[in-house]
Amino acid sequence: MSKLLKPNNCTKFYLESLKFQSEKIQKACEEIMVINFADISKDEKGLEFLRDLPSDAFKSLCAADNLYIQDEKLVVDLIEGYLKHRESLPILDEDNPLKDWSNLTDDEKKKRQEEEDKRHEEERKKEVEEKKKQDDEYAKLDDLGKVQANWNKKVDDVHKQSLDRLAVKRLSKA
Numbered sequence: 001m002s003k004l005l006k007p008n009n010c011t012k013f014y015l016e017s018l019k020f021q022s023e024k025i026q027k028a029c030e031e032i033m034v035i036n037f038a039d040i041s042k043d044e045k046g047l048e049f050l051r052d053l054p055s056d057a058f059k060s061l062c063a064a065d066n067l068y069i070q071d072e073k074l075v076v077d078l079i080e081g082y083l084k085h086r087e088s089l090p091i092l093d094e095d096n097p098l099k100d101w102s103n104l105t106d107d108e109k110k111k112r113q114e115e116e117d118k119r120h121e122e123e124r125k126k127e128v129e130e131k132k133k134q135d136d137e138y139a140k141l142d143d144l145g146k147v148q149a150n151w152n153k154k155v156d157d158v159h160k161q162s163l164d165r166l167a168v169k170r171l172s173k174a
């Protein structure tokens with residue numbers, strides 16, 4: 001395995017080992033990353049890799065006794081960058097205090113449910129109005145305009161799907 005793992009590819013193998021829970025590969029990758037930590041943290045792809053690590057893996061890597069660095073400031077800066085990056089990610093539902101109703105009274109739960117239902121109803125009304133407006137505008141178009149409108153809708157749908165795929169997703173706690 002040591003023949004396959006190199007400093008330039010161990011990060012990719014490490015992520016795969018986390019995904020597939022392969023402790024043997026994970027340990028081998030960690031050994032290489034600890035030795036080459038300074039080089040990995042200087043590279044843009046390496047920084048991206050470190051920022052995207054689950055918190056337990058990041059903590060374990062930074063806390064390694066044999067971490068090869070020349071200046072501890074590098075680790076401090078990396079931790080600060082990691083925390084800033086994590087703060088910029090969307091909150092998971094299980095971490096969102098607004099979605100935790102476990103400590104609410106029945107009246108508070110009822111009030112929140114009513115507010116949520118009202119908000120959903122307003123969103124639905126807004127969507128229906130927007131759809132009606134679009135349909136009216138579409139009906140006014142000639143045949144060529146309708147072809148162009150259909151094409152624009154397809155392009156917008158593909159663009160939206162692409163953005164959804166590229167969106168940064170926060171890793172779960174597991």
